[in-house]
Amino acid sequence: MAWRDQLGRVEFPDGRKLIGASFRGVPFFVDQAERSGGRRTVVHEYPLRNEPFVEDMGRRARAFTVDGYVLGADYVTRRDALISALEDDGPGELAHPYYGSLTVIPVMFRVREAVRDGGMALLSIDFEETAVTPPAPVATVAAAAAVGAAADASLAASSDDFTVAYSVDGQPAYALESLAAIVETAGAALDAALAPVVQATQDLAVLKRDLDELVLDAAALVRQPALVTSRFAAALVTLTALPLTPKLGIRALLDAYAFIPAVARPAATTATRVLEALNYDALLHLVRVVMLAQAARLASAEAFDTYDEALAARDAIADALDTEADAADDATFASLQQLRADLVRAVPGEASDLPRLVRYTPPVTVPSLVLAQQLYGDVSREADLVARNRVERPGFVPGGTALEVLADG
Numbered sequence: 001m002a003w004r005d006q007l008g009r010v011e012f013p014d015g016r017k018l019i020g021a022s023f024r025g026v027p028f029f030v031d032q033a034e035r036s037g038g039r040r041t042v043v044h045e046y047p048l049r050n051e052p053f054v055e056d057m058g059r060r061a062r063a064f065t066v067d068g069y070v071l072g073a074d075y076v077t078r079r080d081a082l083i084s085a086l087e088d089d090g091p092g093e094l095a096h097p098y099y100g101s102l103t104v105i106p107v108m109f110r111v112r113e114a115v116r117d118g119g120m121a122l123l124s125i126d127f128e129e130t131a132v133t134p135p136a137p138v139a140t141v142a143a144a145a146a147v148g149a150a151a152d153a154s155l156a157a158s159s160d161d162f163t164v165a166y167s168v169d170g171q172p173a174y175a176l177e178s179l180a181a182i183v184e185t186a187g188a189a190l191d192a193a194l195a196p197v198v199q200a201t202q203d204l205a206v207l208k209r210d211l212d213e214l215v216l217d218a219a220a221l222v223r224q225p226a227l228v229t230s231r232f233a234a235a236l237v238t239l240t241a242l243p244l245t246p247k248l249g250i251r252a253l254l255d256a257y258a259f260i261p262a263v264a265r266p267a268a269t270t271a272t273r274v275l276e277a278l279n280y281d282a283l284l285h286l287v288r289v290v291m292l293a294q295a296a297r298l299a300s301a302e303a304f305d306t307y308d309e310a311l312a313a314r315d316a317i318a319d320a321l322d323t324e325a326d327a328a329d330d331a332t333f334a335s336l337q338q339l340r341a342d343l344v345r346a347v348p349g350e351a352s353d354l355p356r357l358v359r360y361t362p363p364v365t366v367p368s369l370v371l372a373q374q375l376y377g378d379v380s381r382e383a384d385l386v387a388r389n390r391v392e393r394p395g396f397v398p399g400g401t402a403l404e405v406l407a408d409g
Contacts, residue, residue, distance in 0.1 A: 010095055021068060023106065024085040024092040028123065033098055034065040064104065064127040071120040079111065079121040091130045105130050143346030147300035150339040151293040157335040158289040159229040161328065165282040166225045167275065175276040176222050179283055181263035183218035186287045187211045189259035193252035210235040232287060236294040246302035250313050253295040257288055257320055285327055292320050296339055300346040306406065308357040310348035318343060356407040361400060368394040375405055
């Protein structure tokens, strides 16, 4: 194929397709063209060193200088049409015989005409490449911060509703026993659930002290509703500063959330028992919201191992938030729904590239190292395979038994 056959052609008003260019569909002939490019760089020169360092900042914008012309008995019409296209707003498409189709901006042009040329206008046009639409900054929400703010709002709304709904004025001592049992059982459940996952002895001692004090002060706390929220929240918020794995803390909080008070909800047989039952519901709801708010905080900050693990933790918290929202007043309902929405947005996150889990059943019994090599092409994930499936004898992973394995090994 001759070089002329490789040059682009455009259609002129008379219907002929000739070698030439067009801008915004207006054709013209090309005499010659010049293109410039390169790399954007920053030169760093250092004292007492002869060798500079040139930092590469990316490709330089390409620029095109096109020398073209229009001619013929109607050249004035063609010239004016081309000038109008060059002066129109925004970028346009340049069809170039050498460079193909380009999106460009005509930054400057010059037109030269002379009587001796007779029916021809010469143009020199400077184009620069551009995007069709300008890049714009994209605002992204700090997911963990949004969850933290929503958790704070949920605690504040729940505390306000609790203060309004809860009243022990004039209540006899026996009507406070079921309320104290909620605080005692919740504190004991948290202590039992969190103790195994807190790694540092000193931190465990501080956490255990706070929870023990909740249990010991239960009878006094139920008489001071303002202290219930602050004491529970203060104990749990400190979890973010403890050296524990967040996902284990999430599991512990969800386990503690399901606690059953040592004393059952009183039957509404008398006016005193009716008020006691209302207080019982309000206190139980508040304690559980405090646990869920902290679980949501931990989930938004956790780097989960797999996508499935993140979804499981998120869905467990979201389901519990739905349960508490159903029992809440309007303000608390709205704040819990917002916390749920922010949690779903944050975990695992829109840009998550966490590996997925699939079920795999090895056909025969093989060592875990061999199985890892077969699944992933190397043995680096052998420990994960063993731990995830609780393989008791890694040298003999039983065939015919379904395993959970990472999908993108």
